[in-house]
Every structure is written in structure tokens, then in C-alpha cells.
Amino acid sequence: MATNVQLLKDALRKEGLLYTPQRQIIWDEICKTDDHRDAEEIYFKIKQGGHKVSRATVYRTIDVLVKNNLVRKLELGDGRNRYENKLDSSHHDHIVCIQCGRIDEFMDENIEKLQDEIAKKYQFKIVRHIHQLFGLCRDCN
Amino acid sequence: MATNVQLLKDALRKEGLLYTPQRQIIWDEICKTDDHRDAEEIYFKIKQGGHKVSRATVYRTIDVLVKNNLVRKLELGDGRNRYENKLDSSHHDHIVCIQCGRIDEFMDENIEKLQDEIAKKYQFKIVRHIHQLFGLCRDCN
DNA sequence: TCTTTAATGAGATTGAGTCTCAAAAGTAAT
């Protein structure tokens, strides 16, 4: 947890923002699990934990964390963004069960390379990508 | 255009729905361009064209068209869904400029194959996927 | 034509996310 404090402090300093209890509480909550939770879930978990942090602060802080690469925003196209901490997970994409909501992670070096080639071909400078497979997991199929 | 009428009629019959003037107007509007437009844009274009179709009907009809594979829903993660007709376009994914909003289409057979392999590895039965590259296009870079 | 069923439209509602602004907390200089 000590490093979590430092990572947050560094990010905030880089942004010219202050280190505050609320921001630490939010970052801690996000680090607690490796789930893919939306902002409301994170907000309510913090509330449940007995802390008083406003919804606005949760959203604002998550934006800072995303911007500084501590958190990854997941857009599954269902109208709400989900977030995962990037503490010890390397780059990966997601494979989602449309039945039970289960989210697995995958990574394929070859696909990454092919993406780079496409970017070159279209003369785009890629800054991020979304790659999600939707279907039925083994249990639901 | 004659085939557009038939395609719609077939889809509606398959769903047990009635063929109505409003549904034809909406489908026609979507077929007019190869753009990636959101529901509001489509709704207003129809209004501009002098037709009276309600917003609710536009949304409802688009859902039917998507479900029946006449229209593809594009989720770019910016809070509104976009739609493109699938009349004469084969499968493709999208490469999006985060500066000017330009959307190009790409398709890579190898990536598709690798996706299938991932699905097999994770024992998922894939029904759809999202693959989007975001970055700066040549003009914006 | 009459009856029944489905579709439409206007506007209310939802829900995630953003914005506002007064109050609170932090920072720096004296």
C-alpha cells in the first residue's frame, strides 16, 4: 500500500494537484480489487466503508487516475464506463460473456503487431485501442 | 431501393412486426449514406426531409434493424451510438481520429483468425466484437 | 364493418456523467 500512496502523490504532483484524503480513499478503493467496476460501484463501496466522499469527487479523481495511467477505462458499450487499476497488470484486452457478465483478459502479441501495421497503412498515430470479444463463456454456452 | 424495401419487409416479417411507412422512412434514411451517424442525426435528417416520425420510433426501429443485421451499431465510447447500414459493406472495424472525428474502416483477415483462436483458447463462443483504433490521422498529426 | 392487435407520438422518466458555486481545507508568506 505504501507504493500506492507514492504513485498517487507522483501523479498528482505531475498534474499540479494537491494530495488529499479523498483522493487517497478513492485510489485505495480502486486498488482493492482486480475487478472491472463502474464509478457508481466504486462510489458506493467507499460510502459503505464509512468514508464520506462525494460522487463528483469520485468522478473527478478517476479522470485524473486514468489520465495518469494508474487506472484503465473500459468502454464496454453498455452505457457506463468501468475501471481497473493498472498496478500489476500489463496491457491486455477483454473477452466478455454477454450472458453472465464475466470478463476475462487476453493479450496477443501478433494482434498488437498487426494493429501497428494497420496504423502505418492508414497513416494514423495510434494512442489507444479498444478490442473486445463478446460471446458466451463456457459455462453459459 | 426496391431491394431495400424487400430487405426491410423480410426482417419485419421475421420479427412478427408490421411493415409501416415510418419504418420504411427510417430505413431509407439510413441507407442514404455510408456515414456513421447517431440516432439523433438520423432523426433530424428525417424531420428535415419533411417526414413526421417520432424520436421513439426512430430508436425502436433502429433496434430492429440492428437485431436483423441490416444496420451495424458502432460504440465509440463517446456516449452515443452510431449506426451504419450494412447494405454493401462487408465486415470491417474502425480507425478513428480523436482530433477531427474522421472514421476510416479496416479489415484484417489475420486479426480475425487470431480472434477465433483466442475464443477457442478461452472456450468462448463469440457473437460479435469491437475493435477500434484511436489516434491522430495523417492530417491531424 | 366490426373487432382485435400492433404501432405511433408526445412527453415524462431514467441514469451516467458533468457542472456550479458556496463552504471547507490546504498552502505560503509574513
Add this chain to the structure above:
DNA sequence: ATTACTTTTGAGACTCAATCTCATTAAAGA
């Protein structure tokens, strides 16, 4: 420490895409 200044926070208003409701209208079948 006190003051002066800046940033953050929180409560709730607001936005905007999308959905829902339900009375009215249109279509299909007998």
C-alpha cells in the same frame, strides 16, 4: 500563528442519449 490566497470538496442542479408510458391511431382479420 495569522492572514491572504488558492485549490478542493460536496450538494444538488443540470445535460443528454436513450427508454418508457399510455392514450391515440392505424392496420389486419373475421
